[in-house]
Amino acid sequence: MSLDTNGRTSTSVPSRLTSLLTDEDLRQSLKEDARTGLSASPKWLPPKYFYDQRGSELFEEITRLPEYYPTRTERTLLREHAGEIAELAGAEVLLELGSGSSEKTRLLLDALTHAGRLTTYVPVDVSSSALTQAMEALAEERPGLVLNGVVADFDQHLAQLPAPGRRLIALLGSTLGNYDRPGRERFLRSVADAMDPGESLLLGLDLVKDPGQLVAAYDDAAGVTAEFNLNALHVLNRSLRADFDPDGFRHLARWNTDEERIEMRLVAERSTRVELRELDLTIDFEDGEELLTELSCKFRRSSAADELTEAGFRDARWWTDPDEAYALVLAKR
Known part of the structure; x- marks a missing residue:
């Protein structure tokens, strides 16, 4: 896929890269x-x-390290439960915050396509180069899928992100953990405010566990x-x-x-x-x-559930690995 000045590609399905955030x-x-x-x-x-x-390349390398369990555990959970997530979300659009390479996202795209509703994927990232590379690959793999990439800072631009149908908004990789408690409260409320009733939020959350395992994941x-x-x-x-x-x-x-x-x-x-x-x-x-x-x-189920409820979400569903090291959480607006 090559994006021209009109945001279209050589495929028969339109693909667009929009910039809300310039260099x-x-x-x-x-x-x-x-x-x-x-x-x-x-x-x-x-x-x-x-x-x-360079930082994006290094992070992709981190996700493949033996000490860094979150990515492979999240991928396993998605492989096992993406079908159920897709059915519960009933989404026509997958909007992913901090999409990066969109590698794990393919499991969600497969499940949403199989559910028969998916029309559009909206990857959102601060890196235009990462978005372009991911969209080029996806356009080759999925010529029938509309790709609407957005270069944006989701701390600033949530209300401006596309809504071309009923959305499943995904924030994977335990990115929510980059906020302290007050910051999470503000962020989750802003996500809820940007969503329509009935839309879904999917979070990946790293859970509290042995400190030695945690430190090793961040000091390989x-x-x-x-x-x-x-x-x-x-x-x-x-x-x-x-x-x-x-x-x-x-x-x-x-x-x-x-x-x-x-x-x-x-x-x-x-x-x-x-x-x-x-x-x-x-x-x-x-x-x-x-x-x-x-x-x-790092999160505990009870406190994370309280934070989601306080922000305006309901009907949270949880999936964890056997060791309860990591969780996927789906909640409705």
Whole structure:
């Protein structure tokens, strides 16, 4: 598939890539977040800036690591239960938030197609390159499926996403865990507000388990997650003309028992001063100072069910693996 200026392809079914988020939008958002987060105490950065082209490639590699159980467990659950999910959702449209490569999504697409209602797939991602690659592959595989990709930040653009029929909105990979509790409350409410009654939300949720297993999933022996984490500094260097020395920082994954979450951080190996010329900003790091780059909250069934109910969802159905390490949850608006 090749997208022309009219958003169409060489296939007989229209395919379109819409941009609600430009490169300049992303750059301005990065500038605001970098100025705020790096000037804070303690310092922080949002994880969405991992996902430039290199970051997306590294994350795909992470999903294949032996320590990283969430992706393969979620894929198994989808393989086993996608048919039931499709019947319960009754959807004509699959809208996926943070679609990436759309690899696991094919199991849902198969099930929804078999149910006889699917007309359209709407992948949503901040990476236009990831969307284009995924849509090219899907257009070859599924010439009868309408593809309506959207480059967007779903924290900003939920109300603007297409609704060409009854939707199943999917947020897989335990992405919901990147929000703290107040952030999840706001996000789930905004999702509910953007949905029509009777539409469905499918979530992948990583469950609370042995901290050793959790930490290993975010600090693999091959060092891929460390490279992924450090890639945030390369993004800052390239996008904001910063002079971070990635060799002067190390990756840290820590289990926060009180908050029941993994926290990924970058730790300064020595005192250093960093200039971000695009921001006219100078930041000092003390030896051992930590920069928070990602939260990955883990869930318990009872509290997650309460959060969904409070946000305006009902009739939640749960599927878990035998070890209860991971769950798929389908809820109705």
